[in-house]
Amino acid sequence: MKIGLVCAYFGRFPSYFPLFLLSAKHNPNFDFYIYTDNQGPWDVPQNVSIIQCHFSDIKKKIQNLFDFSVNLETPYKLTDYKPLYGQLFQETLKSYSHWGYFDIDTVLGDLSLFASNEDLHTFDRIGSRGHLSIFKNSTKNIFAYKDFPIGKSFTYKEAFSTNIPCHFDEMWGINNIYRNGNYTYKDEVERNSVKYFDASPKAYPLVSVDNHGFQDNPANFTWKQGRLVEWGVSKNMEISYLHLQKRKMTFFMENLGSESFLIDQSSIIQQEVEWTSIEDNLMMQHKNWPDGNIHHLCKYYLTTILSGEQLVKLKLKVKK
Structure with missing residues (x-):
């Protein structure tokens, strides 16, 4: 089995990006596709592809999938669109048994600890976090984001119609779709089997x-x-x-x-x-x-208040 993972990242890479590339090299069963406006030089391993593009290119590509106006003004908002990457990058991912999304502010170990061969055979989705989630490459999973989430969550239209981060790639969207829908889902947090x-x-x-x-x-x-x-x-x-x-x-x-x-x-x-x-x-x-901790706490809450994320949390608390 071969897994194709996608990340769209615009803005300066983390200082340790070369270590991410080195750690990706040690996971040959995974191919990593990074869409970015960053330019090297880097020592890029064979299983990593860096595709040069602009944020506006990805925004246009997303808008072309829908008949309503998507709200995508900042690169950070792309986190809400991760669950549709199977559709958005379908041509790139069509030859893989599994597809998924990941973050580059990571250092990778042995990813088979996260997704074993048995897990890949068994589950439609492995992982509950936006920094790494893996899906079987099927029509059902490619379009799962369009299902109606049960519980305190956003629909894809709600999440894509606001520029406020809605965590649709995690607990306020796709997680509830997989948790309550007709899917086999390995939620490592619920199972108390976190390996990251x-x-x-x-x-x-x-x-x-x-x-x-x-x-x-x-x-x-x-x-x-x-x-x-x-x-x-x-x-x-x-x-x-x-x-x-x-x-x-x-x-x-x-x-x-x-x-x-x-x-x-x-x-x-x-x-x-x-x-x-x-x-x-x-x-x-x-x-x-x-x-x-004072600096980190202040930075976290200032960032989430200014982005509107704290307001979204309050709205979800009162949502039936």
């Missing part, structure tokens, strides 16, 4: 949004030749990927040759430390982690 680390934008240390044993404690990570390991205060585990949620990271490109990195809350460096040093670093973060 989604770093909270509300905290300075690397604290997980989804609780899988590390939510209350900071973590560090090591990446070595395609293997990503999460080092917690009390235990460690191999994970499928790390989502850094637009976090600013210090990263030095000359380190790429080592294929061995240590990742903490603010930097990605060549791994030259002992495991005991990592544990000491974690204990220090655990002791002092509230100190750096």
Whole structure:
């Protein structure tokens, strides 16, 4: 089986984008298509395609699919349109057994931990988050976004008719369609089987949004030749990927040759430390982690208030 994943990203890439490319290289069963206005040079592996285009090109391509006016004024709003990528990029994805969407503010480990062969055979959809979701390449899944979501959610027309982020790619749209419709769906959060680390934008240390044993404690990570390991205060585990949620990271490109990195809350460096040093670093973060949170909390709530996202949350709370 072969999986084709799509990301449309406009604006400056994260500083660690070269590490994303290197980590993608170690997942040969996945092909990654990145539509962007960024220009290299980069060391692009064979399973990654970078397609040069403008935001206006994608907007026009989306508008051509509908007989009503879509509201798409900023690149961030593209998150709501991810569930239609199977239709939007159908020509590119037609030869794959599965298609999906992903984010580039990630460092990938072994993605088979996220989607095993058994999972790929069994489920229509794997994953409940916009930073990585995988679908069987069928007509039913390509047009699933048009189904009516049950519960406190938006229909695709509601989500596509406002420029306010509606999280249609996640809990306020496509998740409820798959959860309540005629689909087989692996929701890793509901199953308490999260195999990735989604770093909270509300905290300075690397604290997980989804609780899988590390939510209350900071973590560090090591990446070595395609293997990503999460080092917690009390235990460690191999994970499928790390989502850094637009976090600013210090990263030095000359380190790429080592294929061995240590990742903490603010930097990605060549791994030259002992495991005991990592544990000491974690204990220090655990002791002092509230100190750096004020800036991250203020940034998070200011951003979501200005975008209208907090207002959308209030509307959904009163929606029947």
